[in-house]
Amino acid sequence: MENRTLRVFKTTDYREKPNSDELAFGRTFTDHMFVMDYSESEGWHDAKIVPYEPLKVDPAAMVFHYGQSVFEGLKAYLNPQGEPLLFRPQKNIARLNRSNERLCIPPIDEDFLLHALKQLIHIEKEWIPEADGTSLYIRPMIISTEPFLGVAPSKQYKLVIILSPVGAYYKEGINPIKIAVENEYVRAVRGGTGEAKTGGNYASSLKAQEVASKGGYSQVLWLDGVEKKYIEEVGSMNVFFKIGDEVVTPQLNGSILSGVTRSSVIQLLEHWGVNVRESKLTIEELYEEYTNGNVEEVFGSGTAAVISPIGQLDWNNHQMVFNNGKTGKLAKELYDTLTGIQYGRLADPFNWVEKVTAHNEMHKVG
CATH class of the missing domain: 3.20.10.10 (D-amino Acid Aminotransferase, subunit A, domain 2)
Structure with missing residues (x-):
């Protein structure tokens, strides 16, 4: 039976936040991260938000030798009212499970992971940059952690979500x-x-x-x-x-x-x-x-x-x-419309955007 309790442990050593005009892509990370482990006997368990820190992983962990890993990438944005928004997060989490299936990684509870992600975003809200074109990049990942040198699917895994305030991915921006x-x-x-x-x-x-x-x-x-x-x-x-x-x-x-x-x-x-x-x-x-x-x-x-x-x-x-x-007319229209919806500046006729609201910091699902 998988444990669906999310525990929160806040840092006492907060990092200095970078200026929006200094943001590169994926170089700076926030104060907290989400972690969860998997074992055959317990399933996915021990879900918690903890201070950002290096992972302790055995040198024989199978991910280092056979590359059994998956990841995702999505973003959080601030709307004009200063509220955090997510863009189609269910699609990313569903795709994570499709990647899991291909890499022989046990599936995750998608609703629970979305809940945990929203809680992490709520805690790190002040890390979402406000300048135009900036956002908080979200990187969920799963690695195989069983210490074993045989070529087979791992029996142990670790799921981690880290966050990074980012500027434009390409230095060219919207330019071709x-x-x-x-x-x-x-x-x-x-x-x-x-x-x-x-x-x-x-x-x-x-x-x-x-x-x-x-x-x-x-x-x-x-x-x-x-x-x-x-x-x-x-x-x-x-x-x-x-x-x-x-x-x-x-x-x-x-x-x-x-x-x-x-x-x-x-x-x-x-x-x-x-x-x-x-x-x-x-x-x-x-x-x-x-x-x-x-x-x-x-x-x-x-x-x-x-x-x-x-x-x-x-x-x-x-x-x-x-x-x-x-830059072509259609590309510019698509960029302006998608970013307008993502940042809550334009109407969202497709219900793509989800608002991140406060949760109890100790929560059990199911």
Whole structure:
């Protein structure tokens, strides 16, 4: 029987909060974190909010040797009244469980984890920055902690949520970025772990990102790992192409992450009456549409950057410049609308936003 009690232990050593104009992405962390453990005999148990501190993990913990880990990324925002808001948190928690299933990690109680997250956000409310474009990044993660060197699913796990006040993910902000199409390295294939949010996917992308960065690119655009011709996703984002009178995005195929922002963009576009097509798209087809003058805008979507216009895409010595390297009208409308909803400045017709309210600091669910 899993224990559903949440205990809170507050710090006595509060950290100095950074100025909003000094925020980088993921460099500063708040005073508290959430932790919960799993064992076969007790299930998920010992849920608590504690002062932020290093984890004590055995050197033989299986995560270090076989990479059995998953994580998520979402944000908390302040509305004009100074109240904390979460954007579609249930989607992230549900995706965490889908990643768990792929990595053989026991599922979590989604309602309880959302309750714990809201309590953590309430305690750390003063860490949510107020400046435009800033937010509190939320990183839930699960690692396998059983000290065992056999190749098998772990029998022990630790779930942690840490928080980080952040500015813009890209130094370019909403300005267009330059991206290279990756032709040599492979990140994921269908049947692999590409649709799970697991550390190994990102480790396998580092070499290509390193090479691209040296060439002056912000990110790489991945092609499928088998035929190396179908467009999949950018390193940290799903990708959209406005071709003529429709918007095309690669369909989910088992090797592409099902982005929460991706889903929101599709829903918004359909709400606006824009034709949206989820389908296979080869890099050759995109280049042909580009040479025919049909590609009007390209942009990425993700929790970190929200909407990131792509001004230039380089492939096989072909340079594709979109919308004269400027932010397109549709990308700007999507960014303004999504951030307007996230920060509580615009109406939320989809009920995407959840307000974080005060809870009792000792709470039992179920």
